[in-house]
Amino acid sequence: MATEDVRYRQSSQYRLWSFSPSKLASMRETTNALARASISERMLASNSLPASNNPSAPTSGVNTPEPDGATPTPTPTLPEFLTPAEELMLVTLYTSELLRAGEHMGLTDEITSTAAALFRRFYITNSIMTYPPKDMIVVSLFFGCKAEGTFPSVDHFVKALHKKGPEEILAGEFLLCQSVRFALDVKHPFRALKGATMELRRYGDIEQSRIEEAERHAREILRFSPHMTDAYFHYTPSQIMLAALSLADRGLAERLIQATFHYVAPSTSNDSDTPMANSDVGTKEARREAKAGEDQAAIIGSYVRDKVLGTIEACRDMLSKELPDRKDHWSSIAVFKVQFRPTTRKLTKCHDPDRWDLVALQRRRREQVMDKADSEDGDPEARAGTGTAAKATVDSDAAVFGGALEPRDNKRRKVLDDPFGGPL
Amino acid sequence: MTASPFAVDALRQASGAAPSSTGNGNISSSSSTQRPGPGSATLDLVEQMNEDEKKKYVKGKKLGEGTYANVYLGHARHDPSLLVAIKKIKVQKEYRDGMAPDAVRELTHLQELRHPNIISLLSAFSSKDQNLNLVLEFLPLGDLEMLIRDVDRVRYGAPDIKAWMGMLTRAVWFCHDNYVLHRDIKPNNLLIAADGEVKLADFGLARGFADPGQRMTANVITRWYRPPELLYGARHYSGAVDVWSVGTVFAELIIRTPYLPGDNDIEMVRLISRAIGTPTEDNWPGVTKLREYTIPIEVTPVADKATYMNRFGSVGPEGVDLLMRTLILDPRKRITAREMLEHKWWRTDPRPSRKEDLPRKSGGEEKVAADLKRRPGVVDEEGKAKVARKLDFGGALGGGK
Numbered sequence: 001m002a003t004e005d006v007r008y009r010q011s012s013q014y015r016l017w018s019f020s021p022s023k024l025a026s027m028r029e030t031t032n033a034l035a036r037a038s039i040s041e042r043m044l045a046s047n048s049l050p051a052s053n054n055p056s057a058p059t060s061g062v063n064t065p066e067p068d069g070a071t072p073t074p075t076p077t078l079p080e081f082l083t084p085a086e087e088l089m090l091v092t093l094y095t096s097e098l099l100r101a102g103e104h105m106g107l108t109d110e111i112t113s114t115a116a117a118l119f120r121r122f123y124i125t126n127s128i129m130t131y132p133p134k135d136m137i138v139v140s141l142f143f144g145c146k147a148e149g150t151f152p153s154v155d156h157f158v159k160a161l162h163k164k165g166p167e168e169i170l171a172g173e174f175l176l177c178q179s180v181r182f183a184l185d186v187k188h189p190f191r192a193l194k195g196a197t198m199e200l201r202r203y204g205d206i207e208q209s210r211i212e213e214a215e216r217h218a219r220e221i222l223r224f225s226p227h228m229t230d231a232y233f234h235y236t237p238s239q240i241m242l243a244a245l246s247l248a249d250r251g252l253a254e255r256l257i258q259a260t261f262h263y264v265a266p267s268t269s270n271d272s273d274t275p276m277a278n279s280d281v282g283t284k285e286a287r288r289e290a291k292a293g294e295d296q297a298a299i300i301g302s303y304v305r306d307k308v309l310g311t312i313e314a315c316r317d318m319l320s321k322e323l324p325d326r327k328d329h330w331s332s333i334a335v336f337k338v339q340f341r342p343t344t345r346k347l348t349k350c351h352d353p354d355r356w357d358l359v360a361l362q363r364r365r366r367e368q369v370m371d372k373a374d375s376e377d378g379d380p381e382a383r384a385g386t387g388t389a390a391k392a393t394v395d396s397d398a399a400v401f402g403g404a405l406e407p408r409d410n411k412r413r414k415v416l417d418d419p420f421g422g423p424l
Numbered sequence: 425m426t427a428s429p430f431a432v433d434a435l436r437q438a439s440g441a442a443p444s445s446t447g448n449g450n451i452s453s454s455s456s457t458q459r460p461g462p463g464s465a466t467l468d469l470v471e472q473m474n475e476d477e478k479k480k481y482v483k484g485k486k487l488g489e490g491t492y493a494n495v496y497l498g499h500a501r502h503d504p505s506l507l508v509a510i511k512k513i514k515v516q517k518e519y520r521d522g523m524a525p526d527a528v529r530e531l532t533h534l535q536e537l538r539h540p541n542i543i544s545l546l547s548a549f550s551s552k553d554q555n556l557n558l559v560l561e562f563l564p565l566g567d568l569e570m571l572i573r574d575v576d577r578v579r580y581g582a583p584d585i586k587a588w589m590g591m592l593t594r595a596v597w598f599c600h601d602n603y604v605l606h607r608d609i610k611p612n613n614l615l616i617a618a619d620g621e622v623k624l625a626d627f628g629l630a631r632g633f634a635d636p637g638q639r640m641t642a643n644v645i646t647r648w649y650r651p652p653e654l655l656y657g658a659r660h661y662s663g664a665v666d667v668w669s670v671g672t673v674f675a676e677l678i679i680r681t682p683y684l685p686g687d688n689d690i691e692m693v694r695l696i697s698r699a700i701g702t703p704t705e706d707n708w709p710g711v712t713k714l715r716e717y718t719i720p721i722e723v724t725p726v727a728d729k730a731t732y733m734n735r736f737g738s739v740g741p742e743g744v745d746l747l748m749r750t751l752i753l754d755p756r757k758r759i760t761a762r763e764m765l766e767h768k769w770w771r772t773d774p775r776p777s778r779k780e781d782l783p784r785k786s787g788g789e790e791k792v793a794a795d796l797k798r799r800p801g802v803v804d805e806e807g808k809a810k811v812a813r814k815l816d817f818g819g820a821l822g823g824g825k
Contacts, residue, residue: 007602012535034469110635125470146528149631154521166520173522174554179470182548182556184532191634362554369553 115144490797671750701726
């Protein structure tokens with residue numbers, strides 16, 4: 001069991017895409033702030049601002065940075081930007097749309113779920129004000145297929161989702177791939193659910209129909225609730241599975257956990273909990289036994305069980321906020337009008353003037369590269385000496401992106417809090 | 425290791441340069457130095473993270489150019505002695521559906537698989553022309569094929585074979601244990617590190633196999649190393665396909681020439697039939713139902729141990745036993761990678777050579793490049809027709825879902 005944990009910690013899902021709630025919130029804030037800054041700048045630069053036909057545009061305050069003299073007070077013409085909370089609300093709204101599209105196309109649960117996870121990851125590193133969510137839904141579904149090892153033709157997607165042409169889908173593919181930090185493998189709770197039901201059957205004393213009903217219900221939850229919340233960022237697939245099973249049938253989930261973390265220390269060694277105190281234990285075997293007991297306790301003892309129960313309860317709470325019966329809520333036109341339209345309207349006014357059109361953006365980027373006439377891709381050695389040539393290439397690359405950023409190579413350390421509550 | 429670029433770090437760095445929601449609001453500080461241009465080169469968060477990643481490495485000279493990728497020598501910026509190979513995947517014009525399957529597969533699986541006998545992906549970034557660059561550990565000593573072929577200058581024996589096979593088997597077991605099929609195991613995908621460690625490379629044909637119901641393409645694995653179930657067009661298969669490849673590599677290590685060098689699928693079936701035995705309903709129930717099964721003209725019984733001993737006896741009877749189990753016709757009866765690791769051959773004399781004692785030759789950078797830039801599934805049929813026979817993996821996979 002421990003080894004499986006070690007392995008999960010090596011997955012890109014854990015290494016790159018697991019965060020504590022506070023970390024995730026601060027990332028969203030950063031992304032939002034960066035987007036405001038660069039969109040403001042691009043709007044001002046391109047003069048693409050709507051000539052104050054927006055009476056609600058603020059003249060100062062919450063949505064625009066304080067003009068403290070450093071910026072030449074362009075604020076009056078800037079639109080009102082989305083807040084991080086509004087961004088998250090819209091990401092969730094469009095996630096529900098993505099899930100419906102996946103279902104409509106008859107994609108497997110794994111593919112649709114991968115697409116949803118990639119979509120949500122994308123909008124951690126990018127603001128929904130920068131890149132168009134409706135396009136990214138399609139890109140995510142298309143690339144979700146690829147990440148799951150099936151390689152559909154883009155024309156199929158164009159037809160199924162009524163797109164204008166393949167470019168519309170392909171233009172965002174690399175952007176998506178890069179934004180999710182090239183981590184394409186998403187681990188899901190579906191297989192864990194199959195395993196859990198097999199295990200429940202093995203106990204032999206639970207009614208078949210009860211297990212089947214719980215599995216069906218849990219699966220339905222897994223297809224919806226984890227994607228509509230931040231569950232994938234905070235919990236492991238097995239924790240999500242157990243939380244869903246618990247929502248479907250709490251008794252079965254608890255039975256499974258109790259049976260898994262069943263280790264009870266033998267009563268003789270109960271008097272002393274610390275290994276030091278065991279020094280009076282005479283024989284080697286006894287000590288080894290005690291050691292094995294501690295190991296067992298550390299893996300499947302009651303302390304770990306309680307920790308797991310706590311984590312699963314927290315995950316359960318999270319999922320319970322978006323149970324499948326909320327599908328109607330998210331797809332209801334009446335609800336949309338009242339709850340979301342004001343925000344989507346806002347979005348149409350504050351989105352990025354340069355990046356909203358993925359096809360045009362892609363074309364511009366290509367042209368830029370053409371202009372540069374593969375100064376990067378040529379063999380540096382062929383063009384100049386040896387070592388210095390490489391340096392020159394890198395420097396010129398940097399120049400294009402606006403000079404050196406920060407000193408590189410400051411030691412990157414792992415800053416994730418452990419949201420998983422230790423090894424299972 | 426530098427293997428884990430963290431979004432969090434980049435974000436934190438970024439937030440230093442940008443106004444936080446409560447900050448002093450000096451908006452343009454992060455990008456005031458940008459040159460406005462046709463694409464407005466303001467640095468996005470994503471672009472900045474990408475730049476951070478890219479700048480960790482210094483790209484050096486080009487080691488080779490291929491249709492699939494160009495390979496450059498590089499080193500870590502903070503430590504010039506840490507050499508890397510930068511594999512720049514080319515956009516494949518003939519694949520109309522965006523990022524090509526081999527690039528997606530390689531990226532997907534190498535991101536997840538971390539094992540001493542699997543080539544490590546240190547980083548990935550994109551160059552401005554929207555090409556994918558994979559930063560891989562630099563493995564300077566060529567590949568197993570070089571050693572096998574250089575009969576005049578490279579001598580090796582059973583202990584060396586045992587060491588190499590051990591490393592290969594561990595790599596394959598690890599893939600399978602992580603529900604990944606490699607699907608292109610062959611000597612020139614087994615690269616050799618500076619310390620002699622063998623590393624399985626080229627995951628361009630790999631795929632996950634966690635979902636047992638899914639249909640897969642039969643058109644994988646370079647032909648000489650392709651198992652009979654794939655030659656017969658099986659669409660549902662398992663780790664047994666890789667195990668067969670391991671077996672044929674094992675045989676090749678011993679006899680120092682490809683064991684089953686068929687020019688086409690029909691000849692492959694004939695060679696297997698003659699060397700190992702003709703697949704029949706008796707030795708492989710269900711084989712006649714496979715899509716491309718052909719009724720054999722003559723039936724050769726499955727080779728017995730004595731036959732194998734004649735040709736492969738240098739690895740001893742235990743070694744031959746292991747070889748025979750990897751080459752069992754019926755994939756369901758074939759040994760698994762895990763069972764291979766539990767085989768008694770590893771524990772019988774002679775002991776495997778220590779890494780540092782393994783024969784080697786300075787592979788040269790050209791070979792590194794040749795190995796990395798190659799398209800998956802291609803046989804470099806040296807001495808035969810110079811035309812590389814390549815698998816039609818792109819379109820063939822398109823339909824399968």
